[in-house]
Amino acid sequence: MKKTIALLTGGTTGEWVVSVKSAATIAQNLDPARFEVYKIMLSQQGWFYEPADSLKIEVDRNDFSLTIDGRKIRFDGVFIAIHGSPGEDGKLQGYFDMIGIPYTTCDALTSAITMNKGYTKAIVHDIEELSVAESVQLMHAEDAAGKVKEKLKLPYFVKPNNGGSSIGMSKVKSGDELQAALDKAFKEDSQVLVEEFVSGREFSVGVFRSGGVIRVLPATEVIPANEFFDFEAKYTPGATEEITPGRMTDEERARVERIVTKIYDRLNCRGIVRVDYFLEEGTGKFYFIEINTIPGQTITSFIPQQVAAMGVELKTFYTELLDETIGR
Template sequence: MNKTNKPNIAVIAGGDSSEFVVSVKSGANVLKAVDSAKFSPWLVQMQGKNWEVFKEGKKVADIDKSDFSFLLNNEKIAFDFAYITIHGTPGEDGILQAYFELMQIPYSTCNVHSSSLTFNKWICNNYLRNLGVVMANSIKLNKGTAIDVNTIVEKLGLPLFVKPNAGGSSFGVSKVKELSQLEEAIEKAWIESDEALIEQFIDGKEFTCGIVRLQGEKVVFPITEVLPKNEFFDFEAKYTPGATEEITPARLPKHLFEKCQQLTSEIYDMCECSGIVRIDFILKNETFYFLEVNTTPGMTATSFIPQQIAAMGKTLQEIITQIIEDKLN
């Protein structure tokens, strides 16, 4: 029973990937943005089999996984909605989404199919390439496979990028400039995922664009231009203050700004996305090369999505309120 009659909202953070710490920051920022005049927000932190409820920074209960509820002062509190801010597994790959489908609890993100499709970069790339989306050429190597560096470089050239195929994070990503670095980079990616994705290097600028569907209408956010001071936008560049210059809205001529937003909107539909999604691109000449779909993008105070929402003249609270109300109705 909810005595206040305000829907109980679980903001879910943590997870089992290397981005646990970032997810906790995203969760804290989303929790702050849930309108407590309309909803009762609770932080749920997950790691492995530990699912814990926090209020004002203190653990108050364990989650009963049989129905996603908890006991507080002998009163059972059931959740009406789940806002998922886990980067990586189990919040970005469809596992948690399947659980909420079984529990019949509405949630903020893409559904099971869309989440698992976009989480596996190799499968998502081949699916979108088939639909005409332009992207770098790539090769996938399963963990333990013999590494033939010469053949890889013959096919993709140098430099190239090596990244975990399914990690939902910036860990394990390397830019390889010399043949001698390739094997080590592949093994580094295998630490994060059983499959390494090796991609041709596209020499261009990086852009990222957020999008959400609210009341059946897509809202495409302003684009952010990403200028890392490192070689590329790695984990350090992503989360070290001052390591990356981020310009929102991006300094693009109108036709390219609109082209990127249009492409973002098309990919959102192709992947049957839901909730806030961020899509990354590299611009070379006048072509946007698709990089990846992020279905639980970073929501820390300095992340791209909150920047883009602010640039639209909206607040994170307004957008999150609409997402929750849409899914509850």
């Protein structure tokens, strides 16, 4: 018997553009023999199903259902493909928990915590073999520059604490660049995280649970043409060299798999997440950068690349994901 799945896309932040592309990849690769899929767009204007052949139909938010030609459609589960708010920060997860519909992502608590980079680091910092960069979490813009200069050594990374897709992020090499970087980050968020720069090779790796077992995809090594992996580098073709599987020794690969499995477990993750990390220059130490609980699924995104590198079709991968999170 087919499951009726709502594929939820859009969102209310600048990342909605990426969400729409992610949903297109997912829609193309969901097994039509197993799933009947309704793509639903969430925006400031409302929540709508937009069939190709008729006017858009508003979702009844009382029970998250659709009425089409007098027939009420209820969903067995929701594939959440919204990056940023309200898909990745726990708001939608809380709503679906309340009305009793399963979904493909981490629960409301994990989603909310992991959107906050500073809080996430506080939870994972004592995992064996994991290091975190020295940092300052700023709750107010007043005297922010003074606090940073007092506690951290240049150069710095300045980033909005709750943002995604590297929007509002800057690398600061001298003290006189700091205020502009802080202003840019505070424009995106009321909290800002400033970290000391770790010099090393950057990687991103997908982690998911299938058949009850935590599994790690082949990692992608990220080599930006500019200084760091910002929004433009992420979404401009050719701006970044990406190698999947990334270049690691057998020891590094085994250690990374151990650490990211522990991160997934410690944060009580569900579905597919992506952990970004550095291997420090010289020492090879693992430095945690951040975790994305709804990683991009555009055709050029890391997760589809890594699934291909593992030798698995996306259709099979998404089926496993849905079976694990929503049930067979």
